[in-house]
Amino acid sequence: MEFEFSPKVQELQRRVQDFMDDHIIPRIGQYHEEVVIGGASIPSFMEDLKALAKEEGLWNFFLPHLKDDEPGTKLTNLEYAPLAEIMGRVMWASEVFNCNAPDTGNMEVLHMFGSPEQKEKWLKPLLDGEIRSAFAMTEPDVASSDATNIQTMIKREGDEYVINGRKWFITNAAHPNCKILIVMGLTDPDGPTHQRQSMVLVPMDTPGVTVERNINVMNHISPEGHCEMLFRNVRVPASNLIHEEGSGFMIAQARLGPGRIHHCMRSIGQASLAMELMCERALERKTFGKYLHEHGTVSEWIARSRMEIEQARLLVLKTAWMIDAVGAKEARKEISLIKAIVPSLQTDVVNRAMQTFGAMGISPDTPLADLWTWGRALQYADGPTEVHIRSIARMEIKAASERRGQYDNFLTPPDRS
Numbered sequence: 001m002e003f004e005f006s007p008k009v010q011e012l013q014r015r016v017q018d019f020m021d022d023h024i025i026p027r028i029g030q031y032h033e034e035v036v037i038g039g040a041s042i043p044s045f046m047e048d049l050k051a052l053a054k055e056e057g058l059w060n061f062f063l064p065h066l067k068d069d070e071p072g073t074k075l076t077n078l079e080y081a082p083l084a085e086i087m088g089r090v091m092w093a094s095e096v097f098n099c100n101a102p103d104t105g106n107m108e109v110l111h112m113f114g115s116p117e118q119k120e121k122w123l124k125p126l127l128d129g130e131i132r133s134a135f136a137m138t139e140p141d142v143a144s145s146d147a148t149n150i151q152t153m154i155k156r157e158g159d160e161y162v163i164n165g166r167k168w169f170i171t172n173a174a175h176p177n178c179k180i181l182i183v184m185g186l187t188d189p190d191g192p193t194h195q196r197q198s199m200v201l202v203p204m205d206t207p208g209v210t211v212e213r214n215i216n217v218m219n220h221i222s223p224e225g226h227c228e229m230l231f232r233n234v235r236v237p238a239s240n241l242i243h244e245e246g247s248g249f250m251i252a253q254a255r256l257g258p259g260r261i262h263h264c265m266r267s268i269g270q271a272s273l274a275m276e277l278m279c280e281r282a283l284e285r286k287t288f289g290k291y292l293h294e295h296g297t298v299s300e301w302i303a304r305s306r307m308e309i310e311q312a313r314l315l316v317l318k319t320a321w322m323i324d325a326v327g328a329k330e331a332r333k334e335i336s337l338i339k340a341i342v343p344s345l346q347t348d349v350v351n352r353a354m355q356t357f358g359a360m361g362i363s364p365d366t367p368l369a370d371l372w373t374w375g376r377a378l379q380y381a382d383g384p385t386e387v388h389i390r391s392i393a394r395m396e397i398k399a400a401s402e403r404r405g406q407y408d409n410f411l412t413p414p415d416r417s
């Protein structure tokens with residue numbers, strides 16, 4: 001087993017970190033002024049930074065199947081992991097490198113399942129960072145952590161599909177560059193449970209598509225939006241179907257595998273940043289005659305945070321390695337393990353850091369409140385924690401039932417004869 005990254009990855013780690021240090025971290029204040037206080041959707045420097053990152057070849061790291069004629073650096077999931085961790089430390093940084101969700105997942109869907117025309121029209125501008133996209137699955141009226149509940153209708157009429165339904169928490173839908181949606185709905189409501197759903201491409205400007213509101217998350221307004229949307233008699237050409245009718249559930253599963261691991265990689269970066277800030281604060285603040293780190297409680301928070309981060313990072317890397325080696329389907333237990341562990345770990349570590357900062361910890365003067373909000377949201381997004389825990393338990397019990405009897409010799413009940 002090799003614990004060191006390859007020279008190629010170490011070089012990329014250095015270059016991404018340098019880019020963060022030179023161009024992104026110095027603009028955190030400006031982002032705050034323009035977007036958080038000023039209400040802009042996109043900071044004025046975003047397109048210039050994207051062009052610079054692309055020029056430097058720091059672009060599209062997330063796509064292991066990137067073709068030679070597509071822009072970006074082709075990496076495995078394991079090679080991408082440490083870069084995502086660096087980018088994740090600033091909430092908006094991944095967009096600079098065209099590695100931001102949900103566009104990454106949507107690009108993967110189009111890469112894997114899109115027709116040549118769909119790729120030319122939508123994948124190409126997404127890979128070039130010219131447009132953004134959204135993925136619309138969740139609905140207010142049904143428990144959407146079980147995707148078989150989805151009710152939006154996608155009905156074939158001649159050469160078109162007609163879409164009717166309501167979606168919410170659709171990330172990116174408020175972004176001015178969001179031009180295309182992948183919508184999941186029912187094409188065959190009476191078919192087998194996992195073959196009723198399909199996915200279609202819906203341009204944002206199609207008549208009948210309405211963004212009704214950008215939903216605040218923990219009272220935080222995100223400029224790209226987590227939106228409630230209405231689809232009323234929305235008509236798209238039949239050629240906008242992705243892959244084939246009935247494949248929606250299968251595509252959703254394929255899309256969420258790598259997406260979940262990317263979120264976890266970024267969250268490890270956020271937890272690390274929070275821990276480092278906690279240490280800084282504990283070194284400079286004194287109460288009752290001692291520095292904060294000299295109080296047992298705070299020193300335990302620091303040690304516990306380090307222990308948890310290191311454990312989680314190793315599991316995230318193992319999961320990335322498994323996706324590369326055997327695919328997301330075979331790695332589904334590991335994907336559920338990290339998705340159940342990392343978002344709560346992130347909020348636990350950030351919570352300790354906020355407490356160490358005193359009242360300042362929940363003010364906008366540190367990134368901690370924003371990080372915590374995102375970690376909390378991630379306990380739902382891409383499947384709630386409890387659903388992943390359920391999957392892990394089911395897989396463990398299935399394995400146990402297959403090896404039943406194997407442990408009989410470990411059991412030594414008293415002879416009652």
Ligand SMILES: Cc1cc2nc3c(=O)[nH]c(=O)nc-3n(C[C@H](O)[C@H](O)[C@H](O)COP(=O)(O)OP(=O)(O)OC[C@H]3O[C@@H](n4cnc5c(N)ncnc54)[C@H](O)[C@@H]3O)c2cc1C
Pocket residue numbers: 102134135136137138139142143144145146168169170171172217226377378380381382383384386387390
């Ligand atoms: C910030 C943010 C961004 C999002 N972005 C998107 C997006 O871009 N596109 C999109 O389609 N969706 C998006 N979502 C929605 C997200 O995927 C859903 O919220 C999630 O799938 C859960 O669905 P639900 O909200 O309908 O919860 P429900 O399905 O109603 O579940 C409610 C709760 O029940 C519990 N539960 C469910 N099943 C079990 C079980 N088996 N055992 C124990 N407890 C269980 C869980 O605690 C769960 O939170 C986003 C959500 C957030 C918060």
